[in-house]
Amino acid sequence: MPIKPLELFSEPFGSTGNIGDNIRRLLGAPTLDPLQTVIRESLQNIADAAKLGIGPEIEIRIRRLTESQRLTLESKVLMSLPAAEQSRTALRNSLSQKELIVMEICDFRTIGLGGPTRSDRIPLGTEDTQFINFLRNIGAARNTVQGGGTYGFGKIALYRASCCSTIIVDTLPHAAGMEGRRIIGCHVGPSFEIPDNSMSQHFTGRHWWGIPDPEDGIVDPLTGADAQALALALGLPDRRPDQTGTSIMILDFMMDGEDLQTVGNKVIGAVLWNFWPRMMRDTPASHKFDLRFELDGVEIKIPAPEDFPPLDLFSKAMRAARSGKGNDVRSLSATKSQIKVGTLAIEKGLRTSRRLLVEDEDSLFPTVSQHIALMRPVELVVKYLLGTALPDERLEWAGVFITSDEEYVESAFAESEPPAHDDWIPENLPKGIPKTLVNVALRDLRAHAADMGLSSPGGTPRPRSGPPLAKLAGRMGSALEGVNGDGAGRKRGNTSGGRVTLARARASAPNFIRLEATEGETVAVFITEVRQNSTRSGSILTATAAVAVDGGRSIESDVALPTAKVLSICSSDGIQFSEGGELTINGADGLYEIRVQIPSDCAVIADADVLTESNR
Numbered sequence: 353m354p355i356k357p358l359e360l361f362s363e364p365f366g367s368t369g370n371i372g373d374n375i376r377r378l379l380g381a382p383t384l385d386p387l388q389t390v391i392r393e394s395l396q397n398i399a400d401a402a403k404l405g406i407g408p409e410i411e412i413r414i415r416r417l418t419e420s421q422r423l424t425l426e427s428k429v430l431m432s433l434p435a436a437e438q439s440r441t442a443l444r445n446s447l448s449q450k451e452l453i454v455m456e457i458c459d460f461r462t463i464g465l466g467g468p469t470r471s472d473r474i475p476l477g478t479e480d481t482q483f484i485n486f487l488r489n490i491g492a493a494r495n496t497v498q499g500g501g502t503y504g505f506g507k508i509a510l511y512r513a514s515c516c517s518t519i520i521v522d523t524l525p526h527a528a529g530m531e532g533r534r535i536i537g538c539h540v541g542p543s544f545e546i547p548d549n550s551m552s553q554h555f556t557g558r559h560w561w562g563i564p565d566p567e568d569g570i571v572d573p574l575t576g577a578d579a580q581a582l583a584l585a586l587g588l589p590d591r592r593p594d595q596t597g598t599s600i601m602i603l604d605f606m607m608d609g610e611d612l613q614t615v616g617n618k619v620i621g622a623v624l625w626n627f628w629p630r631m632m633r634d635t636p637a638s639h640k641f642d643l644r645f646e647l648d649g650v651e652i653k654i655p656a657p658e659d660f661p662p663l664d665l666f667s668k669a670m671r672a673a674r675s676g677k678g679n680d681v682r683s684l685s686a687t688k689s690q691i692k693v694g695t696l697a698i699e700k701g702l703r704t705s706r707r708l709l710v711e712d713e714d715s716l717f718p719t720v721s722q723h724i725a726l727m728r729p730v731e732l733v734v735k736y737l738l739g740t741a742l743p744d745e746r747l748e749w750a751g752v753f754i755t756s757d758e759e760y761v762e763s764a765f766a767e768s769e770p771p772a773h774d775d776w777i778p779e780n781l782p783k784g785i786p787k788t789l790v791n792v793a794l795r796d797l798r799a800h801a802a803d804m805g806l807s808s809p810g811g812t813p814r815p816r817s818g819p820p821l822a823k824l825a826g827r828m829g830s831a832l833e834g835v836n837g838d839g840a841g842r843k844r845g846n847t848s849g850g851r852v853t854l855a856r857a858r859a860s861a862p863n864f865i866r867l868e869a870t871e872g873e874t875v876a877v878f879i880t881e882v883r884q885n886s887t888r889s890g891s892i893l894t895a896t897a898a899v900a901v902d903g904g905r906s907i908e909s910d911v912a913l914p915t916a917k918v919l920s921i922c923s924s925d926g927i928q929f930s931e932g933g934e935l936t937i938n939g940a941d942g943l944y945e946i947r948v949q950i951p952s953d954c955a956v957i958a959d960a961d962v963l964t965e966s967n968r
Contacts, residue, residue, distance in 0.1 A: 355424065355585055356578045358537060358561040360432035361571040365543075365554040384774055386606065387615070388716070390513040391622040394457045394600070395641070396732055396773060397507075399630070401462035401482070401598070404526065407630070407640035408597070409460040411589065412623070414605065414616060415648050417452045424585040425452075425603075429520065429537050434559050439517075439541035446516040446604035453607060455513065458589050458599040465534065465598055466525030469572045480525075483573075487521065487538065487560075509772075511540045515604040521573075522583045523598040524591045533580050533591070534573035537561030616647040617709040620654055625716040628657035629731040629752075632667050639731060661704040662721035665750035669725075672697035673752045682800070684753075686792045689785070693793040694755040696724070696800060702865045702879075703748040724751035724801050726776065728762055735775055739801025744924050744943050749804055753797055764789045857890025858883055859960035862946055875919065878946040880960040888939030890962035895921055895933045897948040897958045914951030918958070921946055937962075 384392065395410065402408040417425065426447055433440045446452065467480035471488045474481065486507060511517040518539040525532050539559040545552045562571030574582060584590060588599045607615055623643065624631070630641040633656055645652050657663035672678020673695050680698040685691060706717055723736040731754070742749060755765045764786030768776045776794060781787040862878035869875075884890050897916035918933035924943040928935060935944070950956050 353577065353581055355428050355581050356563075356574060357428045357431055358574060358582075359564050359571060360434065361560050361562070361564065361569060362434055362436075363556045363558040363560075365556060384772065386509070386512055387618055388622045388626065389772060389774075390455075390457075390509045390602070391619065392626050392773070393507075393509040395623070395627055397486075398457075398459040398462060399639075399641075399730065399732060401459065401464070403463050404461055404596075406461055406637055407635075407642060408462050409642045409644075411456075411458040411460075411644045411646065412619060413456040413458070413646040414612060414619065415454060415456070415587070415646070417454060417587065421585065421587045422447075422452055424582070428582060428585070429561055430518075432561075434539065434541065434544075435546060436541055436544035436555070436557065438544075439539060439557070439559065442516040442541070443518065443539070446514075446518070449604065452603075453605050453612075455602040455605040456588065456599055457602075459597040460591075460595045462526075462597040464525035464528070464596045465521070465523040466528055466532070469534070470570070482525070483523070483534070487536065508540075510600060510602055511538075513606050514602045515606050517541055518603040520586065520588075520601040520603065521598065522579070522588050522601075524593075524596045526596040528596075530580065530593055531576040533577075533583075534575050535579040535582055536571070536573035612648055614710060616645070616652060618714070620645060620652065621709045621716050623654060624657060624660060624663060626733050628660075628663045628666060629670055629725075629727065629733065632657050632670065634671065635731075655707070661706055662717065662748060662750055664704075665699050665701050665721055665748065666725055666752060668701075669697045669699040669750050669752040672699065673754050684793055684796050686789055689788075691761065691785075691789060692756050692758070693761055693789050694753055696751060696753045696797065698724075698749055698751040698800075698804070700742065700747060700749045703746055720745070721748040721750045722801075722804065724753050724797055726753050726797070728755045728765055729757040732773075734769065734773060737797055737801050740803075740805025742805060746924065747943075751801070751804075753793075755793070760786070761789060765793075856885050857888070857941075857962040857964070859893060859944075859962050862895070862958040862960050864958075865945075868947075874950040874952075876948045876950050876956055876958075878948065878958045880944050880946060882937065882941045882944060882962055884939060884941045884962075888941075889964045890941075891936065891938050891965050892963040893921060893935045893937050893944060893960065894963060895946045895958060895960045897933075897946075897956050899951060899954045899956055914954055916951060916954070916956040917949040919947040919949050 398408050398410055430443060430447065433443050463480075463482065465483040465486055467478060467483050468474050469483050469487075471484045474484075510519050516539070518537065520535065520537050522535045523533070524530070525534075537560065541557045541559070543555060543557045545554045560571045562573050564571050573579065580591075583599070586601065588601060591597070623645070627641060627643075629635065630639055631643060631654075643654060645654055657667045669678070672681050676695065678697050678699065682696045682698075684693050684696055686693060703720060706715075706719065708715065712719070720741050722739045722741045724739065725736055726734045728734070739749075739751075755762055764781065765776055767786065768778055768780045768790045770777060770780065776790055778787050778790045778794070781790065860881040860883075862880045864876060865879050866877050867874060868877060880893075880895075882890065882893060895918045897918050899914055899916050920929065920931050921933070921935040922929045922945050923940070924945070928937060928940065928944075930936070944960075946958050946960065948956055948958055
């Protein structure tokens, strides 16, 4: 079928005035770079639109338009250009690019942009105003309970990501049927004026391409089969009747001189760093993001957070925060009112190697994790609060803080966020309880984050009846290279602060941290913490190992069992070292690695103790 061309409408100032140039400034001054901002704001809006009882399906694409698609764009969408010189020049420059690159952010299983298309024509009783909130209004109030934030500001980030400040929006609203499909073009530029006899007509700088209303000339979106035909001709995703949602094409996507692969890797990094709580394997189906990324027609796999350090450690903390059960889970409350402000969960682990998506200086992921991820119950990361690193540089920690889901608490934090939703700013709130709650939470979180570098990874030894820590299934071979140090953790004791005075020197139950393959043998590495008593009487650290049977230590049996051998003990700084199962420590304390040779097809456990000269 022939494709109906769109017509241009440039918004004039009303008799009572308009926002004008300030439209582009509404996002404020985000602390994030433009790419992160557009990813955050777009996916946050998608999360708010996922109201169908199941998490959204999201597809992000960066691609070059084909010649046919470019022809459609120029002859059917942007056939008429704005009269404003700056806007006209920007669009012409983009259309003249040898390769016209677009970014598309598409969502499915969401409610789409339904409701009236005109802000001045809203029938009584109308509840669905998604279209006008996104395309017409600026800064509409948050309309999702415990949602991502103020709906409407995020769209400014879309225009900023376009070299010509232009987007094309294709949407299929929920329950609207295929005839409800809509497509419209939008551009935001500077305000301008056109002389008109002795007067001048002023325009806001907002422009739309659509189908003009015969009464006033204001354009509405192209709809139904015509909209579907235009969307397909532009290369936008096709949609079945049940695939409701929205596709946004950012025209002439701002690449900042970088190649597609680099920008693609940055997109993956931004998605993971900001939305990993919604991408975890055990995220509830109602919240989970089913996310795909396509680069110039080729799908690029996005790793699971659990497989992408340091997000594996954050994921562990997230599970603890959700369940209230973990190695270190704390409830934060306002002292005077005893109002619970949220839950903090912290996990520690071995610092594992990073998968570099981009050069180190451009990476969002820290080389050492020492952060608390801050979020509301919607589970979208607001920001990361930096703390202090653990004393042992081989170890790192990750924390998750989720505010209480009580409406008055959650709304206090939501209202403290700037338009970019990338911070909690108590000064954004008037004096009162909400401001106090945010202040108290931030104060306590900063204190906890700072104290982490002063704490040790020890604590109350974990029960000896736990599962085998170095379980193997057959020969590991080259697979050992991918094994990380996420062993069984230990419960935190004495969370009120301070350390327990010991009657004698002790070693914590060895915690499995990694596997190594050396010269044809498999080695399990455990870590133990030695704590001395007041007289520092501990002089010898001993370690033993055994083959585990059914989750416990090997027992006497008529069946001969292989032997697990302790190869060496070494202090974390490498200064103290001994081959075999004994190391002279002479009153020293700290972390020690125990290396155990593993018999084929076996699991092993280790034990450690501290002896004095008298009981040696």
